[in-house]
Amino acid sequence: MLAYIGRRxxxxxxxxxIVSVIxxxxxxxxxxxxFTTRAIEAAMSGGGQDKETxxxxxxxxxLDKPLYVQYWRWVSGFPRGDFGYSLEWNSPVLPxxxxxxxxxxxxxxxxLLFMVAVAIPIGIYSATHQYSFGDHALSLIGFLxxxxxxxxxxxxxxxxxIIVLRIPVGGEISKGMxxxxxxxxxxxxxxxxxxxxxxxxGLASTAQxxxxxxxxxxxxxxxxxxxxxxxKGLKEKKVVNKYGVRAAINPLISVMAMEIPKIISESTIxxxxxxxxxxxxxxxxxxxxxxxxxxxxxxxxxxxxxMIANLLADIALAWADPRIVYT
Amino acid sequence: xHKRQISRREFLRLSALTAAGAVLAGxxxxxxxxxxxKETVAAPPTEEAQPTAVPAVxxxxxxxxxxxxxxxxxxRLPEKPLVVQPVESLGEYGGTWHRAFLGxxxxxxxxxxxYEAVLRWPRDPKDPIQPGLAESWEWSEDGKAxxxxxxxxxxxxxxxxxxxxxxxxxxxxIENDTNITASRHIEWVVNGEPMQLEKIDDVTIxxxxxxxxxxxxxxxxxxxxxxxxxxxxxxxxFAPKHYLTKFHPKYTTGATYEQFEEKxxxxxxxLPVMYAWKVSQWEAGATEMVAERNPYYWKVDPAGKQLxxxxxxxxxxxxxxxxxxxxxxxxxxDMQHRRISFSQYTVYQExxxxxxxxxxxxxxxxxxxxxxxxxxxxxxxxxxxxxxNLKFRQALxxxxxxxxINEVSFLGQAIPRNxxxxxxxxxxxxxxxxxxxxxxxxxxxxxxxxxGLKKGSDGFYQFSxxxxxxxxxxxxxxxxxANMDALELVTQNWNDIGLKTVLETMSRDIYWxxxxxxxxxxxxxxxxxxxxxxxxxxxxxxxxxxxxxxPAFGTxxxxxxxxxxxxxxxxxxxxxxxNQYKVTVDAAxxxxxxxxxxxxxxxxxxxxxxxGQPPSLVVxxxxxxxxxxxxxxxxxxxxxxxxxPPQFWIEQ
Numbered sequence: 001m002l003a004y005i006g007r008r009x010x011x012x013x014x015x016x017x018i019v020s021v022i023x024x025x026x027x028x029x030x031x032x033x034x035f036t037t038r039a040i041e042a043a044m045s046g047g048g049q050d051k052e053t054x055x056x057x058x059x060x061x062x063l064d065k066p067l068y069v070q071y072w073r074w075v076s077g078f079p080r081g082d083f084g085y086s087l088e089w090n091s092p093v094l095p096x097x098x099x100x101x102x103x104x105x106x107x108x109x110x111x112l113l114f115m116v117a118v119a120i121p122i123g124i125y126s127a128t129h130q131y132s133f134g135d136h137a138l139s140l141i142g143f144l145x146x147x148x149x150x151x152x153x154x155x156x157x158x159x160x161x162i163i164v165l166r167i168p169v170g171g172e173i174s175k176g177m178x179x180x181x182x183x184x185x186x187x188x189x190x191x192x193x194x195x196x197x198x199x200x201x202g203l204a205s206t207a208q209x210x211x212x213x214x215x216x217x218x219x220x221x222x223x224x225x226x227x228x229x230x231x232k233g234l235k236e237k238k239v240v241n242k243y244g245v246r247a248a249i250n251p252l253i254s255v256m257a258m259e260i261p262k263i264i265s266e267s268t269i270x271x272x273x274x275x276x277x278x279x280x281x282x283x284x285x286x287x288x289x290x291x292x293x294x295x296x297x298x299x300x301x302x303x304x305x306x307m308i309a310n311l312l313a314d315i316a317l318a319w320a321d322p323r324i325v326y327t
Numbered sequence: 328x329h330k331r332q333i334s335r336r337e338f339l340r341l342s343a344l345t346a347a348g349a350v351l352a353g354x355x356x357x358x359x360x361x362x363x364x365k366e367t368v369a370a371p372p373t374e375e376a377q378p379t380a381v382p383a384v385x386x387x388x389x390x391x392x393x394x395x396x397x398x399x400x401x402x403r404l405p406e407k408p409l410v411v412q413p414v415e416s417l418g419e420y421g422g423t424w425h426r427a428f429l430g431x432x433x434x435x436x437x438x439x440x441x442y443e444a445v446l447r448w449p450r451d452p453k454d455p456i457q458p459g460l461a462e463s464w465e466w467s468e469d470g471k472a473x474x475x476x477x478x479x480x481x482x483x484x485x486x487x488x489x490x491x492x493x494x495x496x497x498x499x500x501i502e503n504d505t506n507i508t509a510s511r512h513i514e515w516v517v518n519g520e521p522m523q524l525e526k527i528d529d530v531t532i533x534x535x536x537x538x539x540x541x542x543x544x545x546x547x548x549x550x551x552x553x554x555x556x557x558x559x560x561x562x563x564x565f566a567p568k569h570y571l572t573k574f575h576p577k578y579t580t581g582a583t584y585e586q587f588e589e590k591x592x593x594x595x596x597x598l599p600v601m602y603a604w605k606v607s608q609w610e611a612g613a614t615e616m617v618a619e620r621n622p623y624y625w626k627v628d629p630a631g632k633q634l635x636x637x638x639x640x641x642x643x644x645x646x647x648x649x650x651x652x653x654x655x656x657x658x659x660x661d662m663q664h665r666r667i668s669f670s671q672y673t674v675y676q677e678x679x680x681x682x683x684x685x686x687x688x689x690x691x692x693x694x695x696x697x698x699x700x701x702x703x704x705x706x707x708x709x710x711x712x713x714x715x716n717l718k719f720r721q722a723l724x725x726x727x728x729x730x731x732i733n734e735v736s737f738l739g740q741a742i743p744r745n746x747x748x749x750x751x752x753x754x755x756x757x758x759x760x761x762x763x764x765x766x767x768x769x770x771x772x773x774x775x776x777x778x779g780l781k782k783g784s785d786g787f788y789q790f791s792x793x794x795x796x797x798x799x800x801x802x803x804x805x806x807x808x809a810n811m812d813a814l815e816l817v818t819q820n821w822n823d824i825g826l827k828t829v830l831e832t833m834s835r836d837i838y839w840x841x842x843x844x845x846x847x848x849x850x851x852x853x854x855x856x857x858x859x860x861x862x863x864x865x866x867x868x869x870x871x872x873x874x875x876x877x878p879a880f881g882t883x884x885x886x887x888x889x890x891x892x893x894x895x896x897x898x899x900x901x902x903x904x905x906n907q908y909k910v911t912v913d914a915a916x917x918x919x920x921x922x923x924x925x926x927x928x929x930x931x932x933x934x935x936x937x938x939g940q941p942p943s944l945v946v947x948x949x950x951x952x953x954x955x956x957x958x959x960x961x962x963x964x965x966x967x968x969x970x971x972p973p974q975f976w977i978e979q
Contacts, residue, residue, distance in 0.1 A: 038559060040836065052509030091610075095612065096612035158653060166657070275647070281646035
């Protein structure tokens with residue numbers, strides 16, 4: 001098992017290398033670079049920078065060099081923990097990325113928890129009460145959740161919060177709370193801003209998981225070992241929870257691993273709409289301003305996150321399902 | 328109109344409140360004074376107590392500064408602090424000004440509140456230049472030397488004295504160091520000679536030029552005369568020498584220019600500053616920024632209270648303009664103009680009461696919001712000749728239905744007009760505002776016939792060789808959606824009179840270099856700089872490659888004839904006028920020349936305007952005071968910089 005994990009981790013390195021090359025090339029594809037973009041930006045807000053100024057800056061930060069030189073400057077710093085310099089933020093890239101990854105992990109983790117906590121019980125209920133009113137109602141809600149894109153939900157939530165409920169929504173923390181030291185009220189306020197994006201991110205996947213759980217459980221409940229269990233006189237509760245769910249949950253773990261990329265990509269647009277400090281908004285901004293090292297590092301870390309999540313899912317699967325053995 | 332009444336009523340209510348507040352002032356003030364009093368009692372040093380005994384106490388400070396171990400306010404202020412006239416009322420100290428911004432690239436969110444130049448743009452654009460860090464200035468007879476008298480006892484925010492050495496440091500080690508500044512700003516180079524500085528004493532400096540310098544006061548000292556580098560704008564006139572030499576490669580071995588730039592940038596929390604609020608909390612990727620009062624700020628109100636009134640500014644980082652507007656609608660911003668979207672006007676109105684704010688409308692100093700630039704230096708000779716014909720340009724202008732554009736794109740709130748300076752500008756001449764701006768397709772076609780154009784069988788006008796004239800308007804949708812609608816209308820209008828026109832839109836990263844390198848036949852952009860256009864007269868005549876009415880001629884002018892193409896006589900005439908403008912030191916004479924330039928530009932339709940002075944929206948909380956109700960907004964005058972943000976105050 002350990003050897004297996006070790007091999008998987010080693011296998012990540014070439015993947016990351018390829019990803020870094022591809023992302024770097026894609027980021028450089030649009031015409032212009034960070035400084036020409038900024039010169040236009042300045043011109044649009046009324047300012048202006050002449051060609052010479054732009055050229056001086058390009059030379060200073062090496063943007064006039066060929067692509068492979070710029071690429072090498074970036075990757076050669078990795079072993080030292082140097083992921084380049086963000087031109088927009090005037091700062092090394094790594095602290096920015098880590099800070100934002102932290103928040104993204106919080107939101108993403110919470111939304112996974114939400115998915116599990118909501119989808120599995122509902123799935124079980126739907127399967128055991130097939131075609132009942134409750135099953136139909138929950139399926140309807142599930143389909144709604146599945147068909148509404150996350151950003152629309154985010155917009156609806158913003159509208160509801162601001163215009164109807166008049167509560168502070170969006171952002172990381174309320175106005176006025178930011179200056180205060182951390183106390184219970186501030187932590188509550190922080191959590192109060194954390195759950196809406198998590199729920200919105202998790203909703204679509206929850207609906208899907210709930211349907212899968214229902215289908216799986218129905219399949220399992222028709223199998224012979226369940227009939228045997230029933231015939232032996234086990235309580236229905238025990239039949240479902242101990243034998244049925246146990247067998248039905250295995251495929252769910254693989255599906256959840258597949259939901260993680262979705263959460264990551266969804267978090268970009270939800271983050272922008274709700275103005276929460278996930279990686280998304282900064283990544284988009286870095287791409288728009290052609291702040292290439294920042295954008296590249298973000299993409300690299302997101303890939304890494306994805307691969308780790310997949311690995312964890314595989315390990316979880318092996319742990320949950322004794323039939324699976326990795327060698 | 329409706330809105331203005333509300334705001335006035337609101338206003339009356341507020342002034343009534345303030346009046347009532349005056350009655351309460353006694354107890355309120357005693358409430359505020361108890362705290363510092365306690366602090367002074369708590370702090371054993373007697374420095375604070377003694378001046379109270381001496382009758383000399385005329386200045387007072389904000390309660391938040393008490394007990395911070397600072398020297399008394401009299402010692403922190405210069406000998407003659409600048410007295411700022413409040414817009415309406417004397418303020419109270421305290422409070423946090425909540426704003427929102429989009430991050431480092433949105434530098435103006437801070438930059439416009441920290442307008443502290445050597446001389447100042449006046450609050451009323453028709454007034455002359457006002458004193459700033461320099462209390463007075465004096466020209467030599469021949470206009471070749473300018474002596475600046477800075478206030479005695481000015482201090483940086485860390486308490487270090489501000490002297491003319493900070494100016495000399497900027498000139499020698501920033502402006503003249505090509506590693507930092509690619510080319511010197513043009514106002515400091517006269518007849519090809521950079522200026523010479525002569526230090527007379529710690530607060531007096533003489534600027535010497537090779538010829539009379541008519542740009543020094545305005546462009547040089549009132550606009551660029553701020554603390555270098557003013558964010559990305561990269562201009563200034565002084566910098567904290569005592570701090571920055573530590574990071575300048577010339578003074579410190581091992582220092583790099585990258586590091587120097589980073590330390591000089593306004594978001595560095597250690598940077599000593601001369602403006603009212605200094606960034607005190609910020610790091611890359613953070614979601615908020617805080618700027619706190621500078622205890623050494625050198626301005627007072629008429630009652631002797633050291634400014635600013637407001638303790639700190641809190642910026643929330645939002646990820647999009649929409650999120651910013653949502654915050655404002657929810658009443659979370661105390662006063663903001665930047666990025667408040669006029670298209671959300673009705674939503675703002677509906678939520679004004681619940682959000683406890685009111686709205687102001689400031690017209691923007693845009694001569695025209697959607698301006699067309701027929702390129703008179705276009706490479707194709709046939710089109711060049713056509714576009715150089717004034718009658719042709721007049722026909723183009725007459726064919727545009729400006730009222731329609733105003734209704735479709737601006738809710739009827741802009742002004743249909745041609746491209747000329749805005750009404751508040753000292754250079755404004757009412758008789759040319761509507762020059763060829765009426766909608767008259769018959770007259771337009773008559774003009775086209777007059778210059779010998781004939782329609783072909785397809786109904787479109789042709790060149791004399793029988794080929795159809797095909798005009799190409801190029802634009803970018805990055806400016807705003809409303810502009811695209813307007814451009815579609817213009818295209819339609821021109822096709823309607825028989826001029827075949829197509830509109831091509833592209834990403835700004837492709838468009839901008841194309842337009843600058845003379846590749847676009849008819850470029851489009853918004854023409855701002857409508858208040859003080861001569862600071863950067865790119866829309867008045869071919870000034871540099873950004874003057875899209877003839878980029879090749881502009882390049883010629885900027886490079887002194889080395890690059891580009893020699894302009895046609897009419898442009899040379901206006902360029903010559905600007906040359907005169909540059910060497911005229913007398914402000915009244917300058918205005919006369921400026922007016923001539925504006926008249927020539929408008930009457931020759933160098934650019935074709937559509938609608939101008941579009942409204943911009945300001946959200947002001949009802950307890951936020953001293954914001955001017957009427958103001959023409961422009962970045963060149965740092966709106967709201969000229970109304971002195973340090974005199975804004977928040978009723979607690």
